[in-house]
Amino acid sequence: MFSLRNYTISISMLVALMLQIMPMPIIADPFRPDWVFLVLAYWTLALPQRVNVGVAFINGLLLDLLLGTTLGIHGFALSLAIFILAANYQRLRNYSVWQQAFMVGLLTSLYHLVIFWLQHLLTDIYFLFTYLWPVLTTMLFWPWCFLVLRKVRRQLKVN
Template identity: 80%
Template sequence: MHLGLKHWAIAISLLVAQMLQIMPMPIMVDPYRPDWVLLVLGYWTLALPQRVNVGVAFLNGLVLDILLGTALGIHSLALSLVIFILAANYQRLRNYSVWQQAFMIGLLAALYHLVIFWLQHMLTDIYFLFDYLWPVLTTMLFWPWCFMILRKARRQLKVS
């Protein structure tokens, strides 16, 4: 059973992240939804940069655009940019503590949201609200738990 899961662990974790990203939530909690796809892509990029890279981020961004109903390419560009930065600096970021990594993930999540806002502003003329940045805080706070869960799964399934 582990042999089959080993080959599909990354895809399954990204599928779960996509489902968590679109899962209905109460209106009071929805503005704080963490960027699950960014968290999972970020982990796999730091852990296995040769398997999860900008191309995987671009495809997941396209799927996210379709699932969320945004203009095609908005999430793709934002995720590709963030994952490119992570992949370019993965050796340095691996040496940071989990909380330092969380801070860096928070900065990258802020960049992700600002790129999405900028692209949507260019296309639909929306205006910036501070509420757009609440997911940055929750993404940063969820990083240590996401990191520990995915690391445990990677080690148990011997994903490499």
């Protein structure tokens, strides 16, 4: 029998993947938050036994397929950032939401710099400051994402 509780994490990841590729106006596109990273970060902090580096790598591969980037770039970058988050989840859980937002911003900047570094090794791109705009918007969206996903987790009793 279908139980929404069993598929909550998968559905939230699917929604994050759809938000990541959703068309936006050209002026707003450079500011697109990293929805996949936000949702992965929340579930890693909330349920580290269910969402970990393997889930991050699979979602990174799906993101590579959806964005048309070289296969494995987002998988590696997400895995690295989520590994650091999972290794420190007990400490990060005790921080306030705004302190967590700052830490998510640091991990998102690591994620973007790893992606840039790997793409620079494979192609001929150069660093532009606009690559880091999503770090700011991801930090700003963390409290909202945290509160929404926590409410969903508590109402559906996901554990």
